[in-house]
Structures are given as C-alpha cells and as structure tokens.
Amino acid sequence: MPATFNHTIVASIDQQVAAAFYRDILEAAEAPSWGPFTNLQLDGGVLLQFAEPPVEIQMQHYAFLVDDDLFDRAYARIVERNIEHWADPQTTRPGEINHEHGGRGVYFKDPSGHALELLTRPYL
Template sequence: MSVTFNHTIIAAKDREESARFYRELFEVPQAPSWGVFTNVQLDGGVLLQFAEPPVEIQMQHYAFLVDDDLFDRAYARIQERDIDHWADPHGAEPGRINHNHGGRGVYFTDPAGHGLEMITTPYL
C-alpha cells in the first residue's frame, strides 16, 4: 500500500470559528463532525480536525497547495478581511506575496495563531 496523508488535528481556541475560517478561505464544504472535532475535508479525503485542547496552544505551520484561481480568490479574501500577511515566513515583507519556485505564495495566521502558507507551486 502506498502512503497518503489522511488527517491531522489542529488545536483551536474556538473550533467552529477555525473550521469556518478554513472552509471559507479554501472554498471547501462542511464535513461531518463528531465528538470533540469540527472537521473540514480537503481534496483526496484529507480531514482537518479542529479541537479545543485543555492546554496552551503552540503555533504550528500548515502549507496548502492551491491552483492559481483559488489563490486569487483566497488572497482577495485575506485582503478584504485585513488579515496580516507576508511574502516571507519571517514577516519581513508585510502586505506582499512572493513568486518563489515559479509560482506565488503568501504567509498569514489563522484564528488560533497557527502559521499558514498558501502556494501555487510545490517546492519540489
């Protein structure tokens, strides 16, 4: 059997708010949820499972590969919502996107403070 990525749990301050943020940004439908998880389903059946842990949330980094059309629409939403964003992971180029690896990319944070990256071309 080959290896594929199936799901990850993303710590959230408010799991409904975080799931809604990802659904709206990436234009994905609501997925069935259960127990302590509010789920978002990406292509290929990959689940993002949002939960509210009883501990302090540590920032994680999640990168999403999107096509050019979705990048345009999602980036427009980032700008419309005045979400801080950067062309680089260190935050030295605010309000910009990058053109690395022959595509476009942008860094920003989700409602729980996780670092997100949206790119149109994979690194490899």
C-alpha cells in the first residue's frame, strides 16, 4: 500500500475554539473525539486532532486544497469576520488573495497563531 496522509495534531491554545474555527472555515465534519483530542475529519478520512500541549506552541503552516465554491464561502467568512489575511506568505499584500498556479490562494492565521493557506489549484 502506498503512503497516504492520515492525521496530524494541531497544537492549540484552546482546542475547542481552534476546532470550531477550522470546522467553520473549512466546513469540516466533526469526528469522534477521544483522550486529549478534539477531532475533525477532512475529505479522504484525514483527521485534524486538536490538543492543548503543556509546552509553548510553535507556529506551523497548514495548506488546504479547496474547490472554488468552498474558497468563495471561506473567503467570505474571513472577510466578514475581519480576519487579517494576505495574498502571500511573507504578509506583504494584506487584504488580498493571489491568482497563482492557475487558481486562487489566501493566507491567514488560526486562533493559536498557525499560518493557514487555502488554495484552489495544487502547486504541482
């Protein structure tokens, strides 16, 4: 069997707030939670597991490939909620989206400070 991505743990200041943020922006499905994790499920069975680690949280980057319709809905929620966002990962183009790789993309931060990216076309 070839390797596939199964899950990742998203370190969170408040896992309930973080999970709700991702669920809302990505329209992700709730999944059964257990132990120290609050879980969401993405298409293909990938789990996002939110937890509150007993250490300082280091910023991570999570990029999500979405279709044009979900991008439109998610971007509308980002703008409606005044979530700071940029067209580039260097944060030099605030309040914009990009049109790179034949699609659209946007960068923003989650409630714990992780850098998120939505893109409508894969880089490769």
